[in-house]
Amino acid sequence: MRYLLALVFFVGVAHAKPLDEQGLQRLEQLSEEFAIDMATLQQATEQATYQQSIIDAITRPWESRPWHQYRNLFLTEERLAAGLAFWEEHQQTLEKAEQEFQVPAEIIVAIIGVETYYGRHTGRYKVLDALYTLGFFYPKRSEFFSKEFAHYLNLVEQQGWELDYMKGSYAGAMGLGQFIPSSYLHYGVDFSDTGKVDMLNDKVDAIGSVANYFRQHRWRYGEPVVHLVSLSDEQAEPWLSKGLELPHQAKQLAEAGVAEAGELPDDAKVKLLGLEQADHTEYWLVRDNFYVITRYNRSPLYAMAVHQFSQQLKQARNDS
Structure with missing residues (x-):
């Protein structure tokens, strides 16, 4: 007792x-x-x-994990199926929201899927x-x-x-x-x-x-979110920064030899982001819309997961 x-x-x-x-x-x-x-x-x-x-x-947030582990938490076949079902069920509402707010349906569906698995969590x-x-x-x-x-x-x-x-x-x-x-x-x-x-x-x-x-938060309808670039770790190192802001213009990186940056408007604001894969680092140029996603959650890993899931959803829906 x-x-x-x-x-x-x-x-x-x-x-x-x-x-x-x-x-x-x-x-x-x-x-x-x-x-x-x-x-x-x-x-x-x-x-x-x-x-x-x-x-x-x-x-000890999930965002402290390396990208190749973090990505696999959200980009799964089960979540994709749930997202497509959610999109089908709420197609008219999503079309109305896209038209009224100028935000793509796939981004809305991806956010709700990543955040709560469509209300399950x-x-x-x-x-x-x-x-x-x-x-x-x-x-x-x-x-x-x-x-x-x-x-x-x-x-x-x-x-x-x-x-x-x-x-x-x-x-x-x-x-x-x-x-x-x-x-x-x-x-x-x-x-x-x-x-x-x-x-x-x-x-x-x-x-x-x-x-x-x-x-x-000023989503730019119709503009890209990210661009995959081919860089060595040595080439990338001078351009990497810790903040979420977009510190460079595409012209600067194009002049430094980043070929993909030359395809963008000279004054396009960009940030070079490195994502840790199992055996190498993957490099991306991220743009204004990527920054907007980080207003929802300040983690670059989160923003990339939302973007890639949105593209997965859009592709699967177009293929169906």
Whole structure:
């Protein structure tokens, strides 16, 4: 019995992690910035539970794997079949979204497929717990996630949800397209004309909202996303950079001997990206639309997986 009581006490302490003085100061800042009553914020934190597994998840993301392993997580025959079925089921909605938002249907289908496998995997963490844990106990991103915590309170009020009911990813992303609260509020559209944005259950709203997200981030309809280039590691090394921005113009790389760059407009903004295959590095010139995909998820691996899956979907549909 003594052991059992000790175990219960230990588990309770492990999960009960109230805010320290710095956390309370952050709540006051959020109250002022988001015009949320301090008592409301405090009550929300009291309902939230610290989850160490969330910290563990964000510190070892899938994007830390090499490309040849990461790619195989998403470009599978099973996901392709599910994507084609989703496209067939929602063909009219996707055509409407493509026409209205000028974003290709295959990109919309690919995003929803990569994010949630068409609704099969929308997340197992309480959004309240995820944003509380990361917003107040993960210093590296605390400013960002504490703001998302406040956005979530506003979203809950807008939608009429129970505060601790909603589940999502370890980063607090929700629904078919995995929108964080600020994105849900800003980019969500009532594409089904029901009078309310519902990206959790309404696939029509999810399609419209994903398309709107890409339009708002300036997707360039009809322009390429990437170009495969033939370079040795030595040729590539001076042009590689860590950031996501596009630091060069095609003319610069063409003058340096990158033949494929000569086929692009001289002023086309580009970035050279190296992707780790099992026995070599593969090099790509990525363009504005690739950068737009990284606005959804800041990983170049994610962006390339979405692009290649979209092309796989488009090719398979054209062949059917």
